[in-house]
């Protein structure tokens with residue numbers, strides 16, 4: 001989930017109480033839109049430009065393709081037991097890594113079905129038997145999100161060095177976030193840890209030359225859209241190359257450079273935070289499990305919540321914005337996500353976005369038994385209901401939430417406005433509508449009242 005903020009010179013009166021004016025404006029806007037569409041249909045079609053950064057002409061909405069959506073449907077999937085077996089075989093030298101591209105190790109088909117208002121994924125591995133998972137607890141919600149998918153971006157061109165992954169070869173767009181792992185070491189030892197940091201028995205820490213090669217390849221193909229470079233790990237700030245990697249990404253033209261961090265180094269040192277910002281670090285994706293020590297205790301650090309607060313302060317002082325990143329585990333911390341939104345609203349001058357990430361059972365959680373996985377699984381449809389209930393807000397799952405990809409509608413307009421000679425296209429996320437959703441909240445910076453964008457007067 002994403003929040004963002006907009007600056008307003010609001011008066012004393014709460015905008016939440018002013019909704020009737022908003023309804024009137026929205027009615028006029030609707031009428032104007034329908035009239036515009038009627039005129040538009042009668043006009044001859046114009047040509048869209050071919051900007052320098054794109055592999056061809058910009059796409060009209062009807063030229064965008066989409067994957068098969070709806071349910072029931074069949075999709076490609078993985079057997080959760082075969083995957084570690086394949087990985088271990090590669091590490092031990094029993095299987096060549098090229099099998100990941102030329103073969104289909106661990107791949108099985110999955111059936112996505114609707115049952116009693118839920119959406120389920122069922123699959124059967126010949127070797128390991130059947131698996132079932134819940135994709136959504138509300139099929140109406142998921143159907144609506146799928147119906148709003150904006151369509152795919154340009155086909156990727158001339159990128160055999162970057163996107164060739166066998167069955168999973170990426171064929172459209174260039175993604176929105178490039179994650180570069182700088183180390184698998186960490187100064188914490190959490191459970192869960194998606195990376196199994198510190199535990200795999202070897203250190204993986206790319207040299208600066210390796211990091212440069214990754215970044216250079218990432219700018220080598222079209223569409224040359226802006227992506228966020230996200231340095232991750234393990235804990236990226238303990239890599240000896242962290243600062244110079246940030247500076248290099250900035251130097252070769254990446255617009256947004258971020259770090260996915262537990263915040264310890266930023267909390268420890270204002271000087272380090274300032275250096276990172278001066279090198280080009282725009283902000284941090286800060287691991288943030290809840291708004292109390294108790295909600296952070298499971299990570300095994302005594303004063304972790306105080307550390308988070310200090311990191312947020314130091315980053316704000318250095319001129320950086322924080323995105324709070326919360327891994328949500330059903331039955332563990334899903335009861336505290338409303339208070340995270342309230343915390344972000346109270347600190348709207350320092351916090352720009354929240355990214356709620358339902359747990360994915362990888363890394364240290366890979367060996368979880370089926371019963372626990374089923375109990376801890378948390379879906380996007382549960383999240384939007386929990387937020388509405390916990391905040392007791394007019395924040396409607398079927399009105400205020402959209403597929404993450406739909407923000408590309410705004411970036412298409414920016415692509416047109418910036419002209420054909422721009423070196424980079426605007427960032428466009430075209431992820432699958434089952435992958436991510438977003439919402440926009442408007443926050444009054446003085447009173448800390450908030451409303452979803454649709455209810456903003």
Ligand code: SF4
Nearest residue numbers: 186188190193234262
């Ligand atoms: S801080 Fe992140 S990388 Fe480090 S152990 Fe915890 S989850 Fe893993």
